[in-house]
Structures are given as structure tokens and as C-alpha cells.
Amino acid sequence: MQExxxxxxxxxxxxxxxxETAVHLKNLKLQHQWDPNLPDEVADEIDEALHTTDKGAxxxxxxxxxxxxxxxxxxAAVPNxxxxxxxxxxRAWTIGLIFATIGSALNMLFSxxxxxxxxxxxxxxxxxxxxxxxxxxxxxxxxxSLFGRQFNLNPGPFSKKEHAxxxxxxxxxxxxxxxxxxxxxxxxxxFYKQSFGWGFEILMCISTQMLGFGLAGFFHRFLVAPxxxxxxxxxxxxxxxxxxxxxxxxxxxxxxGWTIGKYRFFLYVMIGSFCWYFFPGLxxxxxxxxxxxxxxxxQNPVVNQxxxxxxxxxxxxxxxDWTQVSGFNFSPLIAPWHAIANTLxxxxxxxxxxxxxxxYSGTWFAQFLPISDSSSYDNTATTYNVTRIMTxxxxxxxxxxxxxxxxxxxxxxxxxxGLSFATIIALLVNTxxxxxxxxxxxxxxxxxxxxxxxxxxxxxxxxxxxxxYGGVVVAMIAIGLGLVxxxxxxxxxxxxxxxxxxxxxxxxxxxxIQASTNIALGLNVLTExxxxxxxxxxxxxxxxxxxxxxxxxxxxxxxxxxxxxGHYMKIxxxxxFSGQMVAAxxxxxxxxxxxxxxxxxxxxxxxxxxxxxxxxxxxxxxxNASVIWGLIGPQRMFxxxxxxxxxxxxxxxxxxxxxxxxxAARMWPKSKIRYLSAPLIFGGxxxxxxxxxxxxxxxxxxxxxxxxYIRDKFRGWWMHYNYILSAGLDVGLDxxxxxxxxxxxxxxxxxxxxxxxxxxxxxxxxxxTAIQTVLTNGTFGPTKW
Numbered sequence: 065m066q067e068x069x070x071x072x073x074x075x076x077x078x079x080x081x082x083x084e085t086a087v088h089l090k091n092l093k094l095q096h097q098w099d100p101n102l103p104d105e106v107a108d109e110i111d112e113a114l115h116t117t118d119k120g121a122x123x124x125x126x127x128x129x130x131x132x133x134x135x136x137x138x139x140a141a142v143p144n145x146x147x148x149x150x151x152x153x154x155r156a157w158t159i160g161l162i163f164a165t166i167g168s169a170l171n172m173l174f175s176x177x178x179x180x181x182x183x184x185x186x187x188x189x190x191x192x193x194x195x196x197x198x199x200x201x202x203x204x205x206x207x208x209s210l211f212g213r214q215f216n217l218n219p220g221p222f223s224k225k226e227h228a229x230x231x232x233x234x235x236x237x238x239x240x241x242x243x244x245x246x247x248x249x250x251x252x253x254x255f256y257k258q259s260f261g262w263g264f265e266i267l268m269c270i271s272t273q274m275l276g277f278g279l280a281g282f283f284h285r286f287l288v289a290p291x292x293x294x295x296x297x298x299x300x301x302x303x304x305x306x307x308x309x310x311x312x313x314x315x316x317x318x319x320x321g322w323t324i325g326k327y328r329f330f331l332y333v334m335i336g337s338f339c340w341y342f343f344p345g346l347x348x349x350x351x352x353x354x355x356x357x358x359x360x361x362x363q364n365p366v367v368n369q370x371x372x373x374x375x376x377x378x379x380x381x382x383x384x385d386w387t388q389v390s391g392f393n394f395s396p397l398i399a400p401w402h403a404i405a406n407t408l409x410x411x412x413x414x415x416x417x418x419x420x421x422x423x424y425s426g427t428w429f430a431q432f433l434p435i436s437d438s439s440s441y442d443n444t445a446t447t448y449n450v451t452r453i454m455t456x457x458x459x460x461x462x463x464x465x466x467x468x469x470x471x472x473x474x475x476x477x478x479x480x481x482g483l484s485f486a487t488i489i490a491l492l493v494n495t496x497x498x499x500x501x502x503x504x505x506x507x508x509x510x511x512x513x514x515x516x517x518x519x520x521x522x523x524x525x526x527x528x529x530x531x532x533y534g535g536v537v538v539a540m541i542a543i544g545l546g547l548v549x550x551x552x553x554x555x556x557x558x559x560x561x562x563x564x565x566x567x568x569x570x571x572x573x574x575x576x577i578q579a580s581t582n583i584a585l586g587l588n589v590l591t592e593x594x595x596x597x598x599x600x601x602x603x604x605x606x607x608x609x610x611x612x613x614x615x616x617x618x619x620x621x622x623x624x625x626x627x628x629x630g631h632y633m634k635i636x637x638x639x640x641f642s643g644q645m646v647a648a649x650x651x652x653x654x655x656x657x658x659x660x661x662x663x664x665x666x667x668x669x670x671x672x673x674x675x676x677x678x679x680x681x682x683x684x685x686x687x688n689a690s691v692i693w694g695l696i697g698p699q700r701m702f703x704x705x706x707x708x709x710x711x712x713x714x715x716x717x718x719x720x721x722x723x724x725x726x727x728a729a730r731m732w733p734k735s736k737i738r739y740l741s742a743p744l745i746f747g748g749x750x751x752x753x754x755x756x757x758x759x760x761x762x763x764x765x766x767x768x769x770x771x772x773y774i775r776d777k778f779r780g781w782w783m784h785y786n787y788i789l790s791a792g793l794d795v796g797l798d799x800x801x802x803x804x805x806x807x808x809x810x811x812x813x814x815x816x817x818x819x820x821x822x823x824x825x826x827x828x829x830x831x832x833t834a835i836q837t838v839l840t841n842g843t844f845g846p847t848k849w
Contacts, residue, residue, distance in 0.1 A: 089110055093110050096292060100739050100741070101137075106134050130517070131144060132144040135291070138291075141303040144518070145521070147225075148225075149225045150220065150225060151639055152639045153215065154216075155196065155200075155217075155219065155222070155226060156196075156227075156230055160229060160643065163230060164188075165650070165651070166188075167185070167187070167188050167234055167237060168242070168658075171242045172246060172654075172658040172659055172662075175242035175247075176666075176670070176680050177681075178679045178680075178681040182241040182394070183798045184300075186231075186300060186301060186304055187799070188231065188234040189227070189301060189305075190334075190795050192230045196230075197222050199218065199222065200221055204218060205218045224305050224633065225635060228635055231301055232626050232630055232640055233646075233647035234647075235626040236648045236651075237651035243273055243619070245611055246269065246683075248610070248686060249656075250659065250683030251686040253663055254669070254670035254683055255450075255670070255684070255687040260551050262656065264551055265659075266652060266653055266656050268547055268611065269656055270649060271543040272611055272612065272619060273648045274536055275616040277536055278537035278540060279568070279571060280533075280620040280623035281533030281536075282530065282534075283571055283575065283624065286572050287572065287579055288624055288628050289631075291519075292580065294579065295579050295624075296400065296581070296582040298632060299398075300395075300791050301629055302632050307788055308327060310326075311325050311328075313325045314784055318780045319781050322785070326785070326788050329788055329792070333789055333792025333793060333796065334792040337793045337794075337796025338800045339800075341800040341804075344383075344384055345387070345801065346815050349824060349825075350820055350823050350824040351383070351384040352383060352384070353373035353388070354373070354384060355371055355382070356380075357380060358372050358376070358824075358827040359827065364828070365834045368834035369434075369435040370420075373829065374756060374829050375437050375830075375834060376829050376834065377416055378756060379416070381765070382762075383758060383762050386793055386797050388758060389763050391759065392760075393583065393751070393760065395794055397770050398582045399581055400771060401768060402739040403582065403748070404764050405768070406744035407764060408764040410748050410749055411748070411760045413745075415436075415749060416757065418479065419476055422475050428473070428475070428478060429472060431835075431836040432445050432835065432836075432839060433445060433472055433474050433475070433835060434832060434835060437477065437832060438685045438688060438754045440688045441474075442470075443469040444839060445835065448472075449468075450691050452464055457552070457554075459554065459602055459695075466849070470707065473692075476752055480750065480753070481589055483746050484588070485711065485718060486714040486717045486747075487718060488589065488590045488718065489719045490718040490746055491570060492573055493719055494725075495576060498722075498726065503572065519631075521634055522634065526637070544612055547608075548560050548608055552604075555599065555602070555605035559609055560608075562598070563591060566590065566591060566614075567613050567614070571617050574617065575621050577741070579628075583744060584621070585744075585747045586614060587617060588610060591610040592610055592698075593693065594609075595613075595693065595694070596692075596694065596697045597699065599694075603690040603694030604690075604694070605694065606689075606695075607690050607694065610689075676809045685753070721742040721746070748760075771786075774786070
């Protein structure tokens with residue numbers, strides 16, 4: 065069952081004929097022409113190597129450029145050779161499945177909390193290391209047989225590759241948080257008060273997860289094999305493998321004078337992060353949303369709208385809580401500086417300037433509503449009562465809707481839909497302009513792609529046949545079709561296939577952005593918009609259409625990220641395939657069990673006043689979206705004559721901006737314009753709401769400091785310690801959060817009341833009551849709808 069590989073390296077420059085070296089360099093230049101992650105100095109080196117007449121110098125440059133990754137981030141974290149070691153062992157499988165179970169269970173539970181916390185896979189990575197070392201030390205060296213296959217209970221020292229397989233299984237199950245399908249089920253169970261039973265829930269979770277797995281295999285050559293698809297979050301895993309398995313001290317001359325080893329540095333950061341989170345997370349909650357201006361004027365709605373951190377625009381963004389910085393967009397130390405810059409540009413333009421202009425001009429009756437939250441309202445400014453317009457069959461009662469109220473949204477929530485329209489179109493146009501020729505070449509030259517050093521090393525292993533992934537896709541389509549037709553979901557069979565086509569069309573454009581920036585853009589609004597027109601008045605149909613049209617793609621991209629980790633760590637592809645599939649199937653069952661436990665056990669779960677913040681923020685947003693798009697429908701919100709019709713202009717904006725950026729980049733190819741990304745400008749801050757500007761602004765500020773200023777000024781330190789710092793901060797935070805949950809939240813205890821627990825809790829920002837015009841009676845809004 066186990067296999068052992070020896071260290072192995074390869075050199076394309078050594079193997080290539082002199083004339084072929086120039087061809088490799090030309091291909092490298094063409095593939096990275098519009099690559100914002102490629103450093104300017106590397107691009108200059110490629111040009112110099114191509115134009116030099118000194119063949120010896122060209123060969124020397126080719127060695128440096130072709131025999132390692134062109135990206136300093138990858139070179140800092142991933143060795144350019146196969147380090148060897150065991151991979152497919154009973155030790156790796158046992159530890160991997162244990163941590164997949166624990167991690168997916170905790171992430172499911174924490175996804176019901178606001179702000180929700182995603183336990184990253186490097187928590188399992190850190191804890192798995194001493195477990196693996198202990199196994200190697202204490203387990204007997206004994207040969208056993210299982211299902212006709214021989215394996216050793218203790219194959220020797222705990223290897224990096226075994227460790228990597230454990231993390232791959234963890235990533236496949238909880239690396240991106242809870243399974244997205246659980247948000248649908250929370251909306252159905254907690255807000256619609258409807259249940260189809262455990263069988264439906266487990267099969268829906270499995271089919272969306274595994275359908276994404278099959279799609280990930282088909283798009284491997286576009287999103288995993290190319291060197292430009294760096295998947296930044298994997299670099300933290302790779303750096304942490306080195307820190308845990310190699311405790312040597314660095315050369316001070318290469319890391320700006322520092323001498324501390326990676327492992328010791330990681331431990332110090334993790335312990336510090338663990339200890340500190342007790343303050344914003346328990347002892348002094350005001351440190352989390354440090355909106356000190358609102359403490360001065362706690363009952364002034366405009367002050368709380370502008371400076372509030374929970375439901376305001378956070379014009380002075382301050383927090384001392386790593387949860388707020390990394391909770392919605394992951395660690396800011398991962399994303400490249402240009403991705404952060406584009407996100408901040410969009411955040412400032414749309415969620416500061418445009419939002420303020422819309423809100424204070426009274427557009428969309430904004431004076432009666434919060435400036436930023438994820439709830440939906442009726443014309444009395446109270447939460448929209450969906451039961452008043454719904455038939456017993458969970459479809460729209462049109463007469464009741466006309467007698468009740470149109471639906472109103474907070475300013476940022478409404479604007480978020482317009483920005484999503486722009487993002488959807490910008491993705492396709494941007495991909496066609498900047499990546500179209502590259503994708504066509506890869507499609508045309510299937511099996512003959514230009515490989516980087518890591519691809520050449522992986523070529524030694526047997527690939528996974530495409531029909532394996534095809535079999536998974538066919539089986540999951542069959543299960544999904546059975547679910548939508550076998551239960552009263554109101555989703556037609558042809559609409560189910562339309563959803564799958566949408567996932568396939570947008571898979572690569574969204575994957576390119578995520579693989580190069582670590583920022584995930586979604587198809588949620590597109591799927592909601594389409595199903596609202598083709599299956600109007602049917603919220604359950606809308607949620608399932610969105611599940612298979614968006615979430616299968618969303619889950620698939622995390623499988624691609626996992627595949628890239630195996631690529632970096634030189635894990636045989638067939639071993640990665642087995643680990644991902646088994647772990648994903650098992651975690652689907654675990655997450656459904658935990659979700660049902662939480663709904664049955666946690667008091668007042670999913671209500672806004674739940675004392676421990678288990679308000680189900682993602683499920684709430686999903687519910688609100690189903691009301692807007694599924695029950696009421698886009699035709700009553702965004703069609704001509706309706707309140708939010710002007711948001712349709714964002715479709716045009718999304719089509720035009722990528723063209724403008726592309727033409728400008730062609731005219732001035734060496735300027736900073738080439739770093740602009742229309743999809744990120746429109747959609748980088750797409751989680752507002754339930755996220756707030758505070759989350760993105762602090763994320764962006766920290767990210768620019770480390771990934772631009774420190775990276776440029778102290779490159780040696782950054783390459784050696786940056787990803788270790790990120791891992792330490794995240795692991796310490798998550799361990800402390802788990803401890804607080806087990807000792808405080810579950811027991812119903814609370815920290816003693818004092819100034820630090822009271823000062824922020826009484827503001828309109830915290831209570832969600834920052835509204836300029838409060839209705840005491842009557843209604844607002846249009847007289848007909």
C-alpha cells in the first residue's frame with residue numbers, strides 16, 4: 065500500500081538542444097505576457113536571454129529561468145526537485161480521515177456563527193505533524209494485509225509526502241469552509257421551516273461536492289498544470305511543511321539579519337495569536353470593532369452609518385481582531401499586492417463613494433433602511449415576512465404579495481447585485497482578451513503542453529484517466545437529477561441541465577482569477593437571475609438551481625487548489641484522486657450530521673439575537689436571495705418600471721471596463737495599467753454584506769504592508785517568514801476560538817460585565833438600528849408594485 069520515492073530532479077536546459085532552449089524561452093514569454101504575478105525583473109531576464117548573441121550566456125539564463133518557478137513566491141515555498149519519501153501509507157490515511165472528520169465538523173459549526181470562522185487546513189497540518197511523528201516512534205514495524213494488499217503499520221519516519229496527503233484530504237473536506245450546499249439546507253430548515261429529511265440532505269451535499277470534483281479533473285490542464293496558476297494559499301501549506309520537517313536556522317545574510325528558524329518563529333506567532341484572541345474574542349469585545357467615533361455619538365444614525373464597523377461604512381477602519389481582518393477573504397498575507405489593490409479600488413469607489421451618494425440622496429427610500437446589512441425589509445422597515453406571500457406549496461401567492469409590500473434592500477446589499485452583474489460579464493470579456501490565445505493553445509496542444517519544472521517532475525507518475533472523472537460526473541448528474549425530480553423542489557429537469565452548463569462556461573474564467581489572486585468570485589447572482597426568470601415564484605427551485613449551477617463550480621475550484629498542492633509536493637496523481645474522493649464523500653455525511661445537531665441543540669439558533677452569535681449569516685443571505693430571486697423574482701425587482709431597474713446598467717459597465725483596460729495595457733505595456741483587473745474591481749469585495757468595509761479595508765491595509773512594502777524592501781525576510789507568519793496567526797486564532805467555544809459558548813457561561821464589554825454594545829451600529837428616518841406608524845415606498 066505504501067510506496068517510496070527517491071529524490072529526483074530534472075533540467076529542461078540540460079536535456080534540450082541549443083535551438084530548443086530559445087523555443088522554451090519564447091513559450092515562457094508568450095504564456096506570461098499578461099501575467100501580473102510575474103516580476104518585472106524576470107520578464108526583463110527572459111527578453112535579455114532571447115536577444116543575447118552569447119550562446120553560453122543564454123544557456124546560463126535558461127538554467128535559471130526554466131529549472132525553477134519564475135515566481136519568487138513559489139521558489140520561496142516549493143523546492144524544484146522531488147524530495148522523495150513514502151506517500152500512500154496506512155498512517156497517512158488514518159490520520160487524514162480523522163482530521164477530515166474533526167475539521168469538517170468544526171467548520172460546519174462555525175459557519176453558523178457571525179462572524180464566521182474558517183478553520184484552514186494548516187490547523188490539521190500543524191497538529192498532524194506530532195501525531196505522525198508519534199506514530200513513527202511508537203507503532204510496531206509490522207506487516208499487515210487489508211483487502212488483499214500488503215502494508216506496513218509503521219513504514220518508517222513520518223515523511224513530507226504523507227503529511228501532504230493528510231493536508232490534501234483536509235483541504236478537500238474543509239479547506240474552503242463548510243460545504244456550500246449546507247447554506248441551502250440552513251435556509252430551507254431554519255428560515256423556510258421545511259425539511260426533506262437526512263437522505264435528501266446527504267445526497268445533495270455529496271452530489272454538489274463530487275460533481276465539482278469531476279469538473280476539476282476535466283479542467284486540470286487549464287488550472288493546475290500551468291505555472292501561472294500558482295494558487296497562493298497552497299504556498300502557506302508548502303512553507304509550513306518545510307518549517308515542520310526542517311528545523312535548520314537560516315543564513316542571516318539572506319533574511320535581513322534574522323536567525324530564528326521557521327519552526328520556532330511559527331510557534332512564537334501561534335502562541336501569541338492564541339493568547340491575544342482572548343481579548344477581542346472574550347474579555348474586551350470592543351477591540352474587535354474598534355469604531356471609537358460611534359462611542360462618542362452612540363445614538364446618532366449618520367455617525368454610526370459612516371463610522372460603524374458592524375453595519376456602517378467604517379471610514380476610520382480599526383480593529384485588533386485577526387478574525388475581522390481574515391475572516392471573510394482569508395489571510396491578507398496570501399493574496400498578491402495587485403489583487404489587494406484592485407479590491408481596495410473597487411471597495412472605495414463603490415462602497416464608500418457610490419454607496420454614500422445613493423444612500424444620502426434618498427434613492428430606493430434609503431433613509432428608512434440601514435446603509436449596510438444582509439436582511440430584506442417590507443414597507444414598514446421591518447424584516448420581510450415571507451410567509452405572508454407564500455402558498456402552502458412554497459410558491460408565490462401573487463394576490464397576497466400585492467396586498468403586503470414590495471421588497472426593500474439596504475444600500476450596499478442592492479449595490480452588491482449590480483456589481484455582481486458587472487463581474488459576471490467582466491470575467492468572460494477579461495478572460496477572452498487576456499487569456500484567450502493561451503487557453504486555445506492549451507486546448508489545441510492537449511498532451512503536448514509546455515511544462516514547468518514541477519510539471520516535468522510530475523510526468524514520472526501515472527496520470528488519472530479522464531474517464532475516471534467522467535464517471536464521477538455522470539454518477540453525480542444522475543443523483544442530482546433524481547433529487548430535483550424525486551422531491552417537491554419545483555425545479556424542471558431542463559433547468560437542472562441549464563445550471564450545469566452555466567457552471568462549465570464560467571469555470572475557467574473564475575478559476576484563473578482564483579488561482580492567480582486567491583480571491584474567489586462567484587456565480588451566485590447569475591444563477592439567481594436566470595432561474596428567477598425561467599422558474600419564477602419557486603424559491604426551492606431557485607436554491608437548487610444555484611446549488612448545481614454555482615456551488616458545484618465553487619467546490620470544484622477547491623479541488624483544483626488541492627490538486628495543485630499535490631503537484632507542488634509531488635504526490636502521485638492517483639493517490640491524490642483517491643484521497644480527495646474518499647475524504648469528500650465522508651465529510652459530506654459528517655457535515656450534515658453536525659448541521660442537524662446544531663439546529664436541534666443550540667438555543668435560538670439562526671435568530672438575530674442568538675446570544676453566542678450563531679445567527680447563520682450565510683444561510684440568512686441565501687434565504688434573502690431566495691426571496692428576492694426565487695419567490696418574488698427578478699422581474700419584480702430589476703425589470704423596467706421596478707425599483708432597482710437601474711442596476712441593470714452594470715452589465716454594460718462589466719463589458720466595457722475590461723476592454724478599456726486591455727487597450728490601455730496594449731498601448732502602455734510597461735505601465736501599472738497592466739495590473740488592473742476589471743473582475744476584481746467589480747467583484748473583489750463581493751461578500752459585502754454580510755462582510756463590511758471594515759473587513760476589506762483592514763485586510764487590504766495589512767496585505768499591502770506585507771505583500772508590497774515589506775516584499776519589495778525586505779525580500780529575503782518576506783520569502784522566508786511571510787507565509788509562516790500567516791499560518792501562525794491563523795492557527796493560533798482558530799485554536800483559541802475552539803477553546804472559547806468549548807468552555808464558554810457550549811456551557812452558557814459569559815465573561816463578567818465591565819466597561820470593555822459594554823462600550824460598543826449600546827451603539828446603533830452594533831444594534832443594527834442606524835436608520836435616519838424611523839417609522840412610528842404607516843408605510844413608505846411606492847403605492848403600486
